[in-house]
Amino acid sequence: MDQLAALRALRRVVELGSFTAAGDALGISHTVVSRQVRQLENHLGAQLLNRTTRRFALTDAGRDYYEACRQILDALDDADRAVGRHQAQPTGTLRINAPMAFGTLELAQWLPRFAARYPQLHVDLVCNDRIVDLIEEGFDVALRLTRDLPDSTLVARRLADSAVVLVASPDYLRRHGTPALPDDLVRHNCLCYTLDERPFEWTFVQPDGTTRAVQVRGTLQANTGVALRSAAVAGLGIAASASFIVDEYLRRGELVPLLPGYPLRPRALYAMYPQNRHLAPKVRAFVDFAAEIYGGRG
Template sequence: MDQFSAMQSFRRVVEHGSFSAAAALAGQSHTVLSRQVKNLERQLGSQLLNRTTRRLQLTEAGALFYRHCVQILDQMEAMTLELSEHQQQPSGTLRLSVSSAFGELELGHWLPGFVERFTGLQIELSCTDRFVDMLDEGIDLCLRVTDHLPDSSLVARTLAPSEVILVAAASYLKRLPTAITADNLGEHPLLGYNRLAQPQRLQLVGPSGSQREVLMPNRVSANSPMALRAAAIGGLGIASFDRFIVHDALLDGRLVQLLPDWQQPARTLYALYPQSRYLAPKVRALLDYLQDYYRDPRWLM
């Protein structure tokens, strides 16, 4: 007996509720399907279905066998598709959504290499700071740096940690009568990202593990991290950023990190994509490429 074929037949019978419906779907005869299921029962030594003139009902053994059938058949199908796709060169249009700051500061480092490797792909890029409805907008992959993912059916693959730091321009610091400390931080204006629920509030953890919440005055607020970055470089106050946003400005001295011994809640770079039994080759190619690129820390001083 072809046990794999018999398992497929049994699954069809269970999911379609009758031998007749399953036979019609598979293009087989009622007799063949019935014989396959009976042979399965004989081989397993258990009755799988209770048959009446009106309906079929799974026995306890049948329900257990059905669950294992689904797992095994799905794994076989996934393996077959994956092996087939492994031979395919990713092609078509890849629709990618990223935040505005990430798009401006990070894509130039890795996207050219990805496009050069996969010449059959066309990239359609959407830069926005809102969480997109990936299914409704036809997005294949979304990259977000966040400390909170909304409950959804999306799959989230972790790519890299993202440290959050306090910074200010040297020109701002030179105007101060005293150095900035954790104790006087609340006297200084915070350049606030107004998409946050509390844009003027910071949560800090000290070197000894002590926690502190600081409410800071508002001087400039904006809905754009890049606008706040420009304001910080211009000396308008203190700002809190993911390190990747200010990494180059720290390296060339336009900004200075403040209170390095005090930590803020870390964030994470995620790759988000719709949950599916199979991943299209183009999506898998980008996921693997990003996983490899961000395997080593990218934003260290």
């Protein structure tokens, strides 16, 4: 017996006054309605309706049971409507994870516009420079910059290429010279980002389209690109930095781009989220908004 269907049948019979009307409202025959009510009575071991050939009336037990089942069905309908509202528009809390530099320098520039578009959404942004477990740590979506995606059950939507540029300060170049070729970097102090896939191997795209990997070393390595940028501005050495970290310093002339004919392999920006048959509207809204922001850059 489908008890929920039987409850709905009983409610319709009582409210509409007949098995035939109840069947019409439910889209089934009156005989099915009658059978569902009898199965419910057999399940309960109690008679709910006193029947005659022309009419019926609730028994005392039936009246109590009808009131209880009406409240249950109303609560279920309210729950369905609440879920429907969540599915119709982004609400609740959206937990986002992003790398520290990207979150503070790049994401922070456009996240307020996203929040303004969806005022019923509460955004919880967590920035750090480690790979988090989205499911275990309760994140809805993560933004990641990488050249090679690891094997994962997560959905990964590519949003854009993220350029990596080679930079140094004018003062450093005056003291140590300007490299003309990637191989010249072996004679320079290179500042390495330790969370890169291969932090001490920089791969360049040569004019003929082939790649050239160069082993580098230096007196400073760090797990944050902001620290490496500061060191490069101070004249300590050459850094391979995400463009969004150094763009402003390049415009002001505090840093100079190097090896323009030999670009570094770019990273890609991905939005990553757990696989779900029904993607939550808040996640879809965020990923689609990010795709709008970066639509012209990927």
